[in-house]
Amino acid sequence: MDKAVIISSGGNIDTSISVAHENSDTYPNILVLEEGVAVFNDQMELLPLISDFLTHYRKNHSDKSIKTYARNLLYLVKYLTIFDENHIESKRDDCLLTVHSTEIQKYFDYCRKDKNKDGSVKRAIKGKTISNRDATYGSFFSEFLCNPPPGYKLMREEDPYENGSLAGVAKESLIKPALFLDIEALILVANHERERCLVQFMYDSGIRRGEVEGILQANILNLSRNVRQSIIVDHETFQVPSPYVSMEINGNKGRNREAKVRNTVVSKETINRVQKYHSSLEYKKHKRKWGKIPMPAFLNENGNPYNANAVGKLISKLSQRALKFGLIKAPFSPHKIRHGFAAMLLHSEDLGKTNLDRLLLLQQCLGHNSLKNTQKYTKIPIKVWEKFVDSNGIALKRYQLMEKLKNRTRPKKGS
Incomplete structure (x- = not known):
């Protein structure tokens, strides 16, 4: 997981093995890093929303906090793109532009369980860790994505955290179709x-x-x-x-x-x-x-x-x-x-x-x-x-x- 987070004051990073090359002939083999944070998924694709957020967040926080926040956001993106039907086909981290509060709550419910959806055993996540992740997501949506600081573009208007914490147990929501x-x-x-x-x-x-x-x-x-x-x-x-x-x-x-x-x-x-x-x-x-x-x-x-x-x-x-x-x-x-x-x-x-x-x-x-x-x-x-x-x-x-x-x-x- 640490290899997925690059905290840099400059330099280069080798992306020649990134699967992004499969979808783009122009994706570079070498990325030139400025001062900031670059976060990658398991396929070595740069996650732009998370990277921009943590580059801004780093101004007032330690590198240890940056890595914790990066891990928390990577966990959510990985869950959404593997298990959530609405986001399985999302690219990089664009699922964060459309994820709903109920879907984040379902992720927390998944964290609390000791089995995956296919029945395989996994480690259940305890309350303190879930609260930590909840705080990360709240900061990401409410203080960055839906309320961008100076110099950043508004990427999303609806804030899933507008009513506060989502770490409670998710309620089954009715499907609302386009009519x-x-x-x-x-x-x-x-x-x-x-x-x-x-x-x-x-x-x-x-x-x-x-x-x-x-x-x-x-x-x-x-x-x-x-x-x-x-x-x-x-x-x-x-x-x-x-x-x-x-x-x-x-x-x-x-x-x-x-x-x-x-x-x-x-x-x-x-x-x-x-x-x-x-x-x-x-x-x-x-x-x-x-x-x-x-x-x-x-x-x-x-x-x-x-x-x-x-x-x-x-x-x-x-x-x-x-x-x-x-x-x-x-x-x-x-x-x-x-x-x-x-x-x-x-x-x-x-x-x-x-x-x-x-x-x-x-x-x-x-x-x-x-x-x-x-x-x-x-x-x-x-x-x-x-x-x-x-x-x-x-x-x-x-x-x-x-x-x-x-x-x-x-x-x-x-x-």
């Missing part, structure tokens, strides 16, 4: 069809932000062809046209981040919208850049794929914009869009004869190993879905909601 009107608001404030398509696709597929980059144009093209076909719906092989298609997702939430394949269900309305975007001049102009390399389905204005960080920034930008116009009540993260997909599926009666049928389908779509994790979505209040009914008062199916979303957010000419 249909929230998604519609994000799409309405988007300036480009590439952004509108991405938001609708995430809402209709339930994919994680880190999985967007792996969706290829060829995948969408194949699905677009499949929506014109019929499917077998029962043991008598009776065939009917389906408003949905099954899509394979190569997730990265298995052990050691290996690919974990699952299938989700996407409506043909969303696939058709993305396919139409692929026919646009904007998308076609990037084709020369990719050549024979498989093209990602979603590209930014520079023709680069949306990675997890870019997706997070896009949703944050659109969320803040919608909030400014009074279209939503609070900003939200990409994972709340995934929650919205789950809630919508559970209330679409054409996707299963019983609640259990839909719950089992949702487990498969989300890639949960345990049905217990999926059952959390059954506690979401259903009254919000009563607004979406047809002229006969019958609740709209999921594919009908996606058609409505596509039509109500149809791009204007030239966008």
Whole structure:
């Protein structure tokens, strides 16, 4: 752990073995250190938020305190990126920009236990140590990240420590999904069809932000062809046209981040919208850049794929914009869009004869190993879905909601 913290008055550090080279051709082999603190994770990637905080904190504290604070923050980041579903795909220490108070409390609960989630034995952390870590996090959020000192940029507005210590036992919190009107608001404030398509696709597929980059144009093209076909719906092989298609997702939430394949269900309305975007001049102009390399389905204005960080920034930008116009009540993260997909599926009666049928389908779509994790979505209040009914008062199916979303957010000419 001590090798992860460099307290320097200058000099160089060798980062040639850092895994950061896998994601960036420009990551240096040698870092030149100024006076300050540099903190690294297990993969020798520099953690900028923690490093900046401790560089500032060092002005009035001993190097021993700096190392203690660094260790405490590294423990939290490691827990979030390994065990917390909302942050597993976070890069470096950006999970600290979105972590909620309840998630920090769950980390403290985990510290108190003598077993890992896989049943293996670990050392339980006692009260004094937990209080020490709690104080570290309080200082980091309240005195730096959410209230930056002169010379540092505001990185986060919501302070998880605004009501004081979080070392108490965590309470089970209800899932708060992004609802249909929230998604519609994000799409309405988007300036480009590439952004509108991405938001609708995430809402209709339930994919994680880190999985967007792996969706290829060829995948969408194949699905677009499949929506014109019929499917077998029962043991008598009776065939009917389906408003949905099954899509394979190569997730990265298995052990050691290996690919974990699952299938989700996407409506043909969303696939058709993305396919139409692929026919646009904007998308076609990037084709020369990719050549024979498989093209990602979603590209930014520079023709680069949306990675997890870019997706997070896009949703944050659109969320803040919608909030400014009074279209939503609070900003939200990409994972709340995934929650919205789950809630919508559970209330679409054409996707299963019983609640259990839909719950089992949702487990498969989300890639949960345990049905217990999926059952959390059954506690979401259903009254919000009563607004979406047809002229006969019958609740709209999921594919009908996606058609409505596509039509109500149809791009204007030239966008």
